[in-house]
Amino acid sequence: MDFEESEEHQLIRKSVSDLVKQIPESYWREIDQKAEFPQELWRRLAENGWFGVNVPTEYGGAGLGHVECSIVMHEASRSGGSSANILLSPYLAAKALTYYGSKEAKEKFLPDLAKGKLVCCIAVTEPNAGVDTLSITTSAVKQNGEYVVNGQKVWITLAHLADLMILLTRTTPIDKVKRRTQGLSVFLVELKKQRPRIVRIEDVVMRTNSSNEVFFEDLRVPEENLLGQQDNGWEVLTSIFNLERVLTAAMSVGIGELALNKAVRYANERIVFGRPIGQNQGIQFPLAEAKMLLESSWLMVQKAAWLLDKNKIAAFEANAAAFLAARAANLAADRAMQTYGGMAYARDNDVERYWRDARLLRSGPIPEEMTLNFVAANVLRLPKSY
Ligand SMILES: Cc1cc2nc3c(=O)[nH]c(=O)nc-3n(C[C@H](O)[C@H](O)[C@H](O)COP(=O)(O)OP(=O)(O)OC[C@H]3O[C@@H](n4cnc5c(N)ncnc54)[C@H](O)[C@@H]3O)c2cc1C
Structure with a gap:
């Protein structure tokens, strides 16, 4: 066992940190207020190859693993906060394509993913299914070598700007399958070619990565954009769900550290009763x-990412990382708010933004109740409650 980060990992950390830290703090505040895409962050990450971390070398990427992706996400969010979420869907798309993409789809998308040319989104949630993902009804029906998609998604982050969508559909209705996990299929949809109707949601968290409602009416997807086998989409989805949990956990730790570091600085500087407030144990x-x-959440993130890279079962660790890191980030952000006293409520001090953004991570990508349900039923083998 070795808890020391390798020289390569330290170099990744330093490189990402250097390029994100050059962006002034006021930038993150301004784009949050305007709900604007973090173009400057995207440009810097793309120019330096950070979207290609887990793209295989033969397609122009670095061919590294998910430990490395989680380090990039952690460092980017430690300075840029939730704007680092722009890395999430490209890393998920690279993984899904590498493992499940057709030869044509790999050749078409992986090189551009590596260059940071494709904004991506992942479309799973539906208004009438919620956390009961297997009840989704958006359908894909095969007709003359292509699939015709109809249905609706909600809360799809960056769909309004995305080039590529990872889309979960039903290809066989739920009443026609033996197990509810059967009959699902995952597609890559090229949004600049055929655009579904997209309506932006006026949200209060992660405003630089806005979310959307998406309506599909007879949207056509070529057969080669199917990921994995038709009706076997649950396997594709679970493989990227675990990575999604690990990467959002890395982001949670980063946001929590941003809030904590800011609070420590303020606790040293703010003088009340003739001494720094940080001198009080309270x-x-x-x-x-x-x-x-x-710190302990970060260890769980690393373990989960390491398991994923070894192709070992990582469901417990990935879920635990997401849960623990979201809790830790919320605690750090909440305590930063308390440390700042009244000044916490002035936008210019940023802690309210970290607090808002950390809050989302308790509800998504998986709400903590569903993580607890998973651990209770699948790890502790208690009776399933739902
Ligand atoms: C800002 C934002 C960005 C998002 N981005 C994306 C995205 O890019 N792509 C995407 O597909 N989705 C996205 N989501 C959706 C997100 O993953 C869901 O909101 C989340 O999974 C919860 O689903 P829901 O809102 O439908 O909750 P519901 O299913 O309506 O559940 C409501 C509450 O009840 C709890 N609950 C339900 N059933 C049980 C039970 N059996 N036991 C205990 N508790 C239960 C849930 O945990 C939750 O707390 C995003 C959401 C937000 C807010």
Whole structure:
């Protein structure tokens, strides 16, 4: 066992940190207020090859694994906060394509993914299914060598700007399959070719990565854009769900550290009763607790990412990482708010933004109740409650 990061990992950390830290803090504040895409962050990450981390070398990527992706996500969010979420869907798309894409789809999309030319989104959630993902009804019907898609998705992050969508559909109705996990299929949809109707949601979190409602009316998807086998989409989805949990956990740790570092600086500077407020244990202890919880969450992120790279079962660790890191980030952000006192509520101090963004991570990509349900039923083997 070796807990030391390799020289390569330290170099990745430093390179990403250097290029994100050059962006002034005011930038993140301004784009959050305007709900604007983090173009500057995207440009820097793309120019330096950070979208190609898990793209195989033969398609122009670095051919690295998910440990490396999680380090990039962690470093980018440690400076850029939730804007680092722009890395998430491209990494998921690269994984899905590498494992499940047709030869044509790999050749078509992987090189551009590696160059950072494709904004991506992942479309799973539906208004009438919610966390009961297997109840989705968006359908894909095969006709003359292509699939015709009808239905609706909601909360699809970056769909309004995306070039590529990873789309979950039903290819066999739920009442025609033996198990509810059967009959699903996952597609890559080229959104610039055929555009579904997309309506932006005025959201209050992760505003630089806005979300959308998406309506599909007879949208046509070529056969070669099917990922994996028809009706076997659950396998494709679960393989990227675990990575999604690991990467959002890495982002949670980064956002929590941003909030914590800011709070520590303020606790040292703010003088009340003639001494820094950070001299009071009532201020110190909550910050010390947040530090320990963030560090231990990061260990779980690394373990889960390492398991994924070894192609080992990582469902428990990936879920645990998402749960623990979201909790730790929320604690850190909440305690940063308390440390700042009234000043926490002034936008210019940023902590309210970290607090808002951290809050989402308790509800998505998987709400913590569903993580607890998973661990209770699948790990502890308690009776399934739903
Ligand atoms: C800002 C934002 C961005 C998002 N981005 C994306 C995206 O890019 N792509 C995408 O597909 N989705 C996205 N989502 C959707 C997100 O994953 C879902 O909102 C989330 O999974 C919860 O689904 P729901 O809102 O339908 O909750 P519901 O299914 O309506 O559930 C409501 C609450 O009840 C709880 N609950 C339900 N059933 C049970 C049970 N059996 N036991 C205990 N508790 C239960 C849930 O945990 C939840 O807390 C995003 C959401 C937000 C807010």
